[in-house]
Amino acid sequence: MTSLPTDAADDAPYCTVCGSPRLVERFLGHRRCEACGTTRWRNPLPVAEAVIVRDGRILLIRRGDVERSPGTWTVPGGFIGLGETPPAAAAREASEETGVNVRILGLVAPPRHLSTPDGRGHVLLSFLAVTEDEPRPAHEVAEVRWCAPDEVPWAALAFPTTEALLRGLVARSADPHRFPDDAPDVATAEIPSGRAPQPRPRFCPHCGGPLVASAVGVWQCARCASWHYENPRATAGLLALRDGRVLLGRRRPDVTGAGRWAGPSGHAEPGEAPEETAMRELFEETGVRAVAERLAGVFWDGDHFEIVYAGPAVDGDAAASHRPEFTEIEWFDRASLPPAGALHHSAAYTTAWLVRQGLVR
Numbered sequence: 336m337t338s339l340p341t342d343a344a345d346d347a348p349y350c351t352v353c354g355s356p357r358l359v360e361r362f363l364g365h366r367r368c369e370a371c372g373t374t375r376w377r378n379p380l381p382v383a384e385a386v387i388v389r390d391g392r393i394l395l396i397r398r399g400d401v402e403r404s405p406g407t408w409t410v411p412g413g414f415i416g417l418g419e420t421p422p423a424a425a426a427r428e429a430s431e432e433t434g435v436n437v438r439i440l441g442l443v444a445p446p447r448h449l450s451t452p453d454g455r456g457h458v459l460l461s462f463l464a465v466t467e468d469e470p471r472p473a474h475e476v477a478e479v480r481w482c483a484p485d486e487v488p489w490a491a492l493a494f495p496t497t498e499a500l501l502r503g504l505v506a507r508s509a510d511p512h513r514f515p516d517d518a519p520d521v522a523t524a525e526i527p528s529g530r531a532p533q534p535r536p537r538f539c540p541h542c543g544g545p546l547v548a549s550a551v552g553v554w555q556c557a558r559c560a561s562w563h564y565e566n567p568r569a570t571a572g573l574l575a576l577r578d579g580r581v582l583l584g585r586r587r588p589d590v591t592g593a594g595r596w597a598g599p600s601g602h603a604e605p606g607e608a609p610e611e612t613a614m615r616e617l618f619e620e621t622g623v624r625a626v627a628e629r630l631a632g633v634f635w636d637g638d639h640f641e642i643v644y645a646g647p648a649v650d651g652d653a654a655a656s657h658r659p660e661f662t663e664i665e666w667f668d669r670a671s672l673p674p675a676g677a678l679h680h681s682a683a684y685t686t687a688w689l690v691r692q693g694l695v696r
C-alpha cells in the first residue's frame with residue numbers, strides 16, 4: 336500500500352451530493368445533509384493488495400519517499416475506488432506500482448484491520464496473483480524484490496498488517512522456506528450487494544464547487560482544484576454455528592431480498608475490525624453471540640463488499656430480534672437448509688461452503 340489515507344473530507348463543510356452546507360453530526364462522526372437527506376458515512380477505508388507469487392517467492396516493494404513509513408517493505412496495494420471491485424483494484428495497484436499485468440487467483444488471506452490516526456481504520460483484502468512480466472519499480476516505489484520467507488526483511492516491514500499477512504502465509508505453507516501458491520478454500524463472488532448504490536459525488540466538500548471525474552473513485556474540484564476520493568463500503572456478517580446447524584434470518588417484506596433467508600450482516604463502523612462488525616451485527620439482529628472464528632467468504636460489487644465469517648455460538652437464544660431486520664430466525668441443519676432460490680445474496684454461497692467444510696451437517 337503506497338497511498339496515504341486521502342479522504343480529508345470527513346469534516347469538510349459541503350454536501351457532495353447536493354452542494355448544501357447544511358450538514359449535521361450524527362453518531363460516530365457520520366454526517367447527514369439536511370437538504371437532500373444523504374449521509375456521509377465515515378467507514379473504514381478499503382484497501383486491496385496483490386500477493387504476487389513465483390516459485391515460492393512473493394514480490395515485495397520498498398516504499399519510496401512517501402509520508403507514511405517511507406523506505407519500508409510491503410506488497411503492492413492501495414485504496415479501492417468507488418465503482419471498482421476489490422480484485423480489480425489489486426490488479427490495478429500491482430500494475431501502477433510494479434508495471435506488471437497480473438492474473439488474480441483468489442483471496443489469499445483473511446481480511447485484516449489496520450488502525451489509522453484518524454480513527455477510521457483500513458480494511459485490507461489480499462489477493463493471490465501471478466504474472467509473466469518482469470516487475471520494475473514505478474510510481475512511489477523505490478525497489479522491487481522477489482523474496483522467499485528466509486529473504487523477507489522482517490524487521491523493515493511497513494505495517495503490522497504486512498507482517499500478519501506474510502506470517503500467515505508461511506504458517507499455512509507446506510514448506511516453511513517457500514510461500515504457498517494456492518488460495519485457501521473460501522467462497523468469493525461478484526454479486527450485486529442488494530444495498531442502495533452509493534450516490535456519486537457532484538460537489539466539492541471543501542468549497543461546494545463542481546467536481547469532475549478523474550479516475551475510478553477519484554474526482555477533482557473545478558473551482559479549488561482539491562482532490563476527492565470515494566470508496567466502496569465494507570460490510571461484515573457472521574454465521575453462528577451450533578451442533579452442526581447454522582443460524583439464518585428471514586428478511587422483512589419491505590427490504591431487498593424480502594422473504595428470503597440470509598445471515599446477519601451490516602456496515603463497519605469507524606475503527607472497527609471486520610470480525611468486530613460481524614459479531615456486533617449478529618448480536619444486534621438475533622440476540623446470539625458467536626466467535627468470528629473462520630472466514631467463509633467475501634462478496635463484492637463496485638459499491639460494497641461483504642466479509643462473512645462462521646463460528647461457534649457461545650451465548651444467547653435466537654428468539655427475539657433486537658433490531659427488526661428479520662421476521663423469523665431459525666437454526667438449519669443440512670437437511671432443512673432452504674433451497675438456493677430462497678436464500679438472499681451471499682447465503683447460497685456461504686451455506687454451500689459450510690456444508691463442504693462439514694460445519695453444517
Ligand SMILES: [Zn+2]
Binds near residue numbers: 373
Ligand atoms: Zn445534500
Ligand SMILES: [Zn+2]
Binds near residue numbers: 559560
Ligand atoms: Zn472545491
